[in-house]
Amino acid sequence: MRGAPSTGNGDGASDRPPTELTPLIGGSAPPASPPGAGAVAPLLSPSYAAASPSSSPFSPFNTAKIRSNSENEELPATSSPRAGNLATMLSHHDEEDDAPAVDAAESDEEDRDSQQSQYAYFASPAKVLGSACVKGDYFQAQSAVEMTVSKATAAAARLHALDDDGDEQKATDREVARETRRQVADSVFRLLTVHEARHQMNALHLAVLYDHPTVVAYLISVARKYFPRDEEEAAAFQQNAEKKRHIHIHRQSEDHMHHVHSNGNGSCVGHGEEHQGQEHGSDAGSSVGSEAPHYPDGSCGTLQEFLDSRCGDSKHQATALMLCTSVACAAALVDEGATLDDINSSGMTALHYAASTGNAAFVSLLVHRGADVNQTDSRGATALHWAVFEGFQYTAMLLVGYGADQSICDSEKQTPLMIASALGDAFLAKQLVVEGAPANAKDKHGRTALDIARQGAHFDTASAVKAGASDRLVAWASRNGASTLFFFGMVGSTATLSLIFAVPCLPPQNPSDTTRYQAMGLVFLAYTCVLYVYVCLKDPGYVPRSTRPAYELLADESNAIPCPTCVTRKPLRSKHCSACRRCVHRFDHHCPWINNCVGLGNHRSFLFFLVTLSSFCLVIGALSLSILLGHLPLYPVGFRASSNASDAGNVAATVPWPWRWLQPPEWAQVGVTTSEPSTLLLQGIHAVLVLCAVVFGLPTTMLLALQLRNVSRNLTTNEVFNKDKYPYLKTPLDEFYNPFDRGCLRNFIEVCRGEIPAEDEDEGDVDEVASSALQEHDVDNISR
Ligand SMILES: [Zn+2]
Ligand SMILES: [Zn+2]
Incomplete structure (x- = not known):
């Protein structure tokens, strides 16, 4: 498997097609780089291939x-x-x-x-x-x-x-x-x-x-x-x-010793x-x-x-530590005091060697013993550059998880992302962008990673870079309160409009009933908001970071491969969320609307929230729609009476005090006298309310339906969309098989119980299935 820490023979630069290391000659391929940037510039600095330890x-x-x-x-x-x-x-x-x-x-x-x-x-x-x-x-x-x-x-x-x-x-x-x-x-x-x-x-x-x-x-x-x-x-x-x-x-007959x-x-x-x-x-x-x-x-x-x-x-001038292929040898040397940051003749440290050979456990050992993740060699390359160049995805993500700086450029001003783009490594390019690689950095020919991917005709990589950038933008906006602001703005404004213009039209139209309806509406609104805040803040079941370093976890063959980014043992059904930068127990999906993952810890409250929000939208939409269709009057009776009296004091008297401010303004009441513009305006307001209810409520209802269907089968959204990736959802004959289904009712009970299993470092709480940590590491399914 590519990128696996233990294997990797023959994955070196020598096996790569030569086109990726040679300049693109401007023939049939149209140069996509900006004008003046030199369309025939090599995608990659050739010094990597020349100095790669795997070619040595x-x-x-x-x-x-x-x-x-x-x-x-x-x-x-x-x-x-x-x-x-x-x-x-x-x-x-x-x-x-x-x-x-x-x-x-x-x-x-x-x-x-x-x-x-x-x-x-x-x-x-x-x-x-x-x-x-x-x-x-x-x-x-x-x-x-x-x-x-x-x-x-x-x-x-x-x-x-x-x-x-x-x-x-x-x-x-x-x-x-x-x-x-x-x-x-x-x-x-x-x-x-x-x-x-x-x-x-x-x-x-x-x-x-x-x-x-x-x-x-x-x-x-x-x-x-x-x-x-x-x-x-x-x-x-x-x-x-x-x-x-x-x-x-004088006794030594032949002295060939050099003094x-x-x-x-x-x-x-x-x-x-x-x-x-x-x-x-x-x-x-x-x-x-x-x-x-x-x-x-x-x-x-x-x-x-x-x-x-x-x-x-x-x-060459490598030290023994650089030649290590196993953690056991490396640990023996490091524990005895071998110098970690010794460099060879081309400035590479042991960490560079470990990264360029894809030895994730060795990388982890060196970092844990204090090696500098961001040390550059004589061509300005960090360990991350090398891991990306040699195509070791797991090692690269591990280095990112250890805080490798993705903005460091080598002597060709290339970032690790540009190398991934030049090599057409779509998966790694997307992961690097999501984890914060500077997508707009330019190399010395003035090309961004996107330009390089296009120039190399790696269009899947180019789209992966773009998808990663948009995921990151969504996560960034969501993290900075955009979704919260939008939610409260939308819910608050629609609820207020509905309380003012729709609720008073409900029969029987007398002020005390109207007040009661409005009070119920406000309570409902408050409940929805509280639930929203709760779902936003509730821990979705983050898997605690492991106290043991990655090289120990990797050496432990009974466990699944640990998550490279947050270095934690991944229990069954968990997945790494790159927006939250954590692994989540029984990961369902990351919801940017709540700026939180939906997982084992908050699945129940998320379902409640969906039910509440969709019924909220349903009520508002139904009210305004029936007003528009004429089943309910456009003007409340009480206001018409007060308007007929043409007495401001009476208006105040007919509406109880706390809701007095909710009265429609003067122009709406004037509509009683069948003023055409005000009728149109009121109808417009109701139309907007219906529209909001549909735009807000329809996706919510659909999501709720999807969730209910998945919960009844005891599957997560992630598992439904990526069922091919998970070995535990397959029979030996490669057919889909759901081992968690215990009948509809029990499935609901199990999901709603939502107990996060206590982490025990020594023994697995669930059967660890050796699923690829990398496959679970993608961010394909962000809920809409
Ligand atoms: Zn993780
Ligand atoms: Zn998340």
Whole structure:
């Protein structure tokens, strides 16, 4: 499934049709961009495709391929730079093809080695460790480390013996112990950080890339045990080593060590780069540099330096954290203190890698441990840019939910929305717009996302962008009180007009009855308004946000995929509402008229409200209609009498005090004398009332009918309209099946009870059906 966090092989840029990454040549396709904007400008900055980790041999995507080869060949066989364009990558492939003989011989040799590697003690420790990290063999890794430790201890003991013989200054036991520790640390550090020749990865990188959490944890524990704990101890080790070297310099027959001073955390990388080529050029036989000649004696780094060590050549420089493919490995590294915001040579952080590989759980882990969601790489792209570019919808929405800023532009001034438009990702484009992407932002060619979608002939995406924008406008207006204002304005004015002009015409036309009717009308009006306010404010049953982070929820396979935007476990029948930005229990629909969702919590009151409002409209419409049709008089009797008396005081006397202000004004009463204009005016008022009642009442009544029908079947409006999307509404034969129907009466009772199930984090309250969180995430059904 596209966008699913766990899958995604082959979803990278290389599989995409090339048209999306190349300029549109102005042929048959008419340029839709504004004049002067350059109709042949590329839709997307090509730098993404060039630098995408998934096109890189270091990408976790490539592990499957590599792993399938790993029986024959222990180490990855490609070494093209990760930030090259297609041409350079091809040229690298050519280079490799040029020297097949060496490779074949080498791999044969390695083949034999790996077959013999069950007798691991005969191979060099670094080689054994490298193969253990690729295969995930914990015990082999352990044996390699132990072998190194014992060798180093033995060597240290030998040296001390020599010291005792030759030098007059006797070392104390404590000094001996410290020196032994230093030498062991030095050997282990060299063992763990020696780069294999092709990808220049150390043991940690290999274990992480091939996703072996136990080996990663073991390597970290070894590092913690043997390496100097801090810079201070490392410096002491260094000094000790210098001293030793001066003492023993005459004893060393061949000194090919380089006296390069360690310069902080970059030291391993620097040396690796400098000397890797030469050493292995001359020493091509062992692809795993077992003696680590490029590390000067005593340059033992700290645990921190080990965790943040880089791999790859100068064009890559990824840390182990960036190569993670699983949360287990990443958590082990992060918990031990691996730096979160380290960048590689193109400015990408681990979060960029996680986003561009669609690893939602990894993204979540990094964000929860404090990675900056909006960090940009050297091309100005955020993690969201990368997730959108690689087409990982779930990861993109997760980043949006974590507060990724959608208005950040890359160096081409493209927002994530523009990338989605260029790629024709209609679903993601709409979601981004609904979640607040700036739809009017322009790229450096002056095109908006809509222009880009049209230029790329992605018309479904263009309409999705427009639909998203209108949804957002409706939600915005509704949120800012437009619907409330409209409701009170309409209901208030129609009710007032009806009370003044229609109600007094009801028989028997005497003032006290009229007053009683008007009082009833006002009570009814007040009831409707109170109910409206209640439905607006009532909690529709928002699913509480989960206390557990998304990566834990994603790891929990028994649960449905959590909602990416509000990071919550989605109970059965719930759905995310993008207007409310929350997930709602038994979501029915979002109603902009009440600026609220209709869900489990307020379904009953919503039904009551609909009944009240539709009968309100029915009464008003029926009254005015019967007046217009002549079944009721146009003028109330009482007013006619007072008018005949032509006495203002009498008028006041005939109408009781509280309703006196409701009297029709003078011109309406003058109508008694059959003035033509006033009759027309009164008829006009009634016509308007009928019109309002129809315009307001007809949709309400229809909605009520629809609701009653759905409630009687125990289905939500959302389920009725999107029944194809929900696996729980289908039989195994893909036919519609309603598992909630318990008969009409019971269905009504169940809906009206509306009890929100208590959230229990540990065990599901309802049967969790693995429905796609994405499918439920759309906003198609906003009630009219
Ligand atoms: Zn949600
Ligand atoms: Zn809503």
